[in-house]
Amino acid sequence: MPEKTVTVGSKVGLHARPASLFVQAAARQPVKVRIAKAGGDPVDARSILLVLGLDARGGEEVVLSAEGVGAEQALEELATVVATDYDAEAA
Amino acid sequence: MARWLHGLGVSGGEAVGPVARLAPPPALPPVTDHIVAVADEAARAVGALAAVAEDLQYRAATVDGAASDVLIAQSMIAADPVLMDGVTELVEAGQDAPHAVDAAMAEHRRALEAAGGYLAERAADLDDIRDRAVARLLGLPMPGIPSCWSPVIWRRQTRQRSIRPGCWRS
Numbered sequence: 001m002p003e004k005t006v007t008v009g010s011k012v013g014l015h016a017r018p019a020s021l022f023v024q025a026a027a028r029q030p031v032k033v034r035i036a037k038a039g040g041d042p043v044d045a046r047s048i049l050l051v052l053g054l055d056a057r058g059g060e061e062v063v064l065s066a067e068g069v070g071a072e073q074a075l076e077e078l079a080t081v082v083a084t085d086y087d088a089e090a091a
Numbered sequence: 092m093a094r095w096l097h098g099l100g101v102s103g104g105e106a107v108g109p110v111a112r113l114a115p116p117p118a119l120p121p122v123t124d125h126i127v128a129v130a131d132e133a134a135r136a137v138g139a140l141a142a143v144a145e146d147l148q149y150r151a152a153t154v155d156g157a158a159s160d161v162l163i164a165q166s167m168i169a170a171d172p173v174l175m176d177g178v179t180e181l182v183e184a185g186q187d188a189p190h191a192v193d194a195a196m197a198e199h200r201r202a203l204e205a206a207g208g209y210l211a212e213r214a215a216d217l218d219d220i221r222d223r224a225v226a227r228l229l230g231l232p233m234p235g236i237p238s239c240w241s242p243v244i245w246r247r248q249t250r251q252r253s254i255r256p257g258c259w260r261s
Contacts, residue, residue, distance in 0.1 A: 015209050017160045020167055047173035048164065049199050052213060055206050 003065045004075040005038070009085040013057040018086045023048045025081045029074040033066040045078065110244045116222040117231045123187035133179045136188035139224040140178065144169035146223070161216075169220045174199065189228045196221040 010018040026033050026045035034042035035051060038061045043050035045064070056062050062082060066074050096110075126132045144166045151162035168174070174195055181191035200217045203210040222234045 016164065020160065020164050023167060044173055047171050048167040049171045049202075050173055052210060053199075053202050053206065055208075055210060 001065050001067045002071045002075055003063055004079050005061055005063050006079040006082045008056050008058050008060050008062060009083045011058040011085070011087045013060070014051055014054060014062070014082070018081075018084075019048060019051050021086065022078065022081050023051055025078055029066070029078070030070045031066045031068040031074050033064060033074055033078055035078075036063045036065075037061075038063060106244055108244050116218065116234055117226045117229055119189055119193055119225065120229065122190060126182065126185065126187055129183055132188050133182040133191075135228065136178045136182055136191050136224075137175050139188065139192065139227045140169050140175060140220075142227055143220055143223045147220075165216050165220060168216060169224070189225050192224045192228065193221060196224075 008014055008018075012018060014022060023046060026035075033045040035045045035054065036042035037054055037056055040054070042063070042065060043054065045051060054062070064075050064078055064082070147162050147166035147169060151159045151166060154162065177195040177198065178188075178191045181194055182188065186194065196217050200214050203214045203217065219234075225231075226233050
């Protein structure tokens with residue numbers, strides 16, 4: 001299954017606005033994407049409750065995975081969202 | 092005379108203003124034993140959460156900045172597909188809609204509280220959503236923030252005490 005490891009760019013972590021933007025982006029994908037902390041259980045990326053529950057902090061690595069047609073592109077797009085520093089953007 | 096109120100601040104910073112008390116959360120009715128039409132009951136439960144999500148989305152559009160972000164996140168929680176699936180499973184296992192919503196939210200609340208820190212603070216959001224969805228299912232007045240014309244400090248004394256400074260106009 002295609003996977004992509006990416007470092008969380010926002011200092012706040014995958015919480016608050018970065019989490020909302022990530023989940024909204026995941027819901028737009030044609031394939032189901034899962035997200036896990038390194039070594040952890042993957043969860044549905046479209047669930048804000050499960051994504052928040054990962055408690056991924058800024059600077060930590062997460063692993064995105066997806067399967068099916070368009071998986072690579074979906075991972076690419078979501079990796080960009082994870083890696084973006086939304087704190088800097090808001091300032 | 093000074094009086095101290097203790098609780099969890101829902102928003103950061105300091106604020107001065109009159110204190111208003113939120114309506115108490117809706118109580119659950121006795122358990123309905125025999126759900127005849129399970130599919131209808133599940134649709135009712137999921138529909139209540141979807142309606143709450145829509146209402147929060149609408150409120151988010153009427154404010155800016157951090158307040159809007161919080162309401163958008165709350166709206167997404169109410170519409171969370173994993174939450175919806177959990178509620179549906181509970182109805183299929185024999186629970187009525189209000190109890191299924193209550194139980195599903197309680198499960199996620201425990202998970203967030205266990206994580207502590209920022210996530211524990213989000214547990215108060217789950218209470219808001221639970222209260223709104225249950226009130227809708229029971230035909231009770233909607234709890235939460237009513238319209239107000241001057242900033243007030245909201246105080247809610249429930250399962251978890253919280254003090255919410257600020258005012259949403261709707």
